[in-house]
Amino acid sequence: MNVETDLPPPTVLLDADRQSYVGRPASKKGKWQKFVSFIWDSDYYEKSDAERKLVFKLDCFMLTAMTIGWWLKNLDQNNLANAYVSGMKEDLNIQANQYTYMGTIYNAVVAAMQIPSSFIVMKVRPSLFLAICEIGWGVFTFAQAGAKSYQAMYGFRFCIALFESFYYPIGYFILGSWYTRPELAKRIGLWFMAGPAGSAFSGFLQAAIYRNLNGVLGRAGWSWLYIICGAMTVPCGFLLLFLVPDFPENTKVWYLNDEEKALAKERVARNGAQPMKGKINGAVILSALRDWKFWILVPFYCIYGFAVQNGTQFGVYLKAFKYSVTLRNVLPSVMYLIQIPAILIYCYISDRTTRIQRGWIMLGPLIWGIFPTGVLAFWGHSNSLRVVAFMVNGTLYITPVFYAWVAEMCGHKTELRAFITGCTSCLFYTFNAWLPAIVFLQTDGPRFKKGFRTTFSCCVASVVFVIVIILMRRRELRQENNKMVDETSVQQGRIDADREGDIEEKL
Structure with a gap:
């Protein structure tokens, strides 16, 4: 089982031990391996050559394909905001809070699908399921280009x-099933970074389209945005079909040989995770409701998730303050680009510090986040300061570290990990389905007094929640450690008793 506490570290496998465990030649160790261990996976130096090759293939094929899909998802998802401030509002006569309701519909549907999604892929091949979903939303991305009213946009957003809705929880679930403790957060981080990259690209793309294609063939620039993005999304579905390897226990992917598939299963066991059996144990799900993780992790992510919502109003703010159409798209894109290195740094530190809980890494960005959310909550007098507060909003994102932490805490039971992952996303999107419609009414913009003060309060509450989780996790691990010591003592006592009995018989 993974341990990331102040408890004594587990014994590190020597090369001879590793060779006997996996039945493969020990690794070649040189300056390159040491260098990669320093800048990338901390255990790269300890891995066998076969394991390094396996991880390299997973990075090149699985991680790349899923990252492209995630990039396109965020590109398509963010198109609504960019299209809205680039002429769609006027062309479709969107008034009052109709734009907010489009987001409400989207979040309500996504929320409903979060918990079922993780269990669906325990029965259906993830590669096939994700491919169908990618092609499906690509088709409806095309369809938005032909919208003639806000009512049509309601249907397309649904x-x-x-x-x-399925891509987010399934992506975390699959990555957590293949990568180990020193590998996971960085890979989730790289995958997650494609999100802000896609959102940023959407802004730059809309700015370029508005300059060059607005009015071409009688179509508005925002309409061309949906056409181009749809043409990019549909082919990615076939990429996922051939490159996502499903799970280690049922993979049939073409780029892994039988030996590598067996090694992948051994890595799952070594990581303390339960093998994927394709069966759903209802008792485990019911037991989750009695576990502290459900009652603390799920509300935490919901509160934290809303704390980082200020960035969604950046374009509206810029439009209200008479920034040009180009700047309305470019400045929010820069905001997303700032988010990328911040995420990578958090994930790198998280994977390197194996002796401490990941929660300590999460605390720093959340404490820092009190500043930018506070600037908007109390409406600093300087426009430049408010713009900076929007721009650094992405530095609050610690989602990849959080989900890596969830995978460790729940990895010993597949259904528990699926349930907790689904519930965190579900509650987040549930709140996003109705709370913005109350606190981020477009009629309240650009001040959004209720909304910005809500995000500030959520940021402060997130700090408290993380501290509570750290303490609860430390308590749980100490109990598990004491239980292991007790069981070892009992087992040793039985062995000693058997030996004494054998001696007495011989005498």
Whole structure:
């Protein structure tokens, strides 16, 4: 089982031990391996050559394909905001809070699908399921280009949400099933970074389209955005079909040989995770409701998830303050680009510090986040300061570290990990389905007094929640450690008793 506490570290396998465990030649160790261990996976120096090759293949094929899919999801998802401030509002006569309701519909559908999604892929091949979903939302991305009213956009947002909803929890679930403790957070971070990259690209793309294609063939620039993005999304579905390897226990992917598939299963066992059996144990799900993790992790992610919502109003703010159409798209894109290195740094530190809980890494960004959320909550007098507060909003994102932590805490039971992952996303999207419609009414913009003060309060509450989780996890691990010591003592006592009995018989 993974341990990331102040408890004594587990014994490190020597090369001879590793060779006997996996039945493969020990690794070649040189300056390159030491260098990669320093800048990348901390255990790269200890891995066998076969294991390094396996991880390299997973990075090149699985991680790359899923990252492209995630990039496109965020590109398509963010198109609504960019299209809205680039002429769609006027062309479709969107008034009052109709734009907010489009987001409400999207979040409501996504919320409903979060918990079922992780269990669906325990029965259906993830590669096939994700491919169908990717193609589905690509088709409806195309369809938005032909919208003639806000009512049509309501319907299209519903359909896109239905197909996009599965990608988020399934992506975390699959990555957590293949990578080990020193590998996981960085890979989730790289995958997650494609999100802000896609959102940023959407802004730059809309700015370029508005300059060059607005009015071409009688179509507005925002309409061309949906056409181009749809043409990019549909082919990715076939990429996922051939490159996502499903799970180590049932993979049939072409780029892994039988030996590598067996090694992948051994890595799962070594990581303390339960093998994927394709069966859903209802008792485990019911037991989750009695576990502290459900009652603390799920509300935490919901509160934290809303604490980082200020960035969604950046474009509206810029439009209200008479920034040009180009800047309305470019400045929010820069905000997303700032988010990328911040995420990578958090994940790198998280994977390197194996002796401490990941929660300590999460605390720093959340404490820092009190500043930018506070600037908007109390509406600093300087426009430049408010713009900076929007721009650094992405530095609060610690989602990849959080989900890596969840995978460790729940990895010993597959259903528990699926349930907790689904519930965290479900509650987050549930709140996003109705809370923005109350606190981020477009009629309250650009001040959004209720909304910005809500995100500030959520940021402060997130700090408290993380501290509570750290303490609860430390208590749980100490109890598990004491239980292991007690069981070892009992087992040793039985062995000693058997030996004494054998001696007495011989005498």
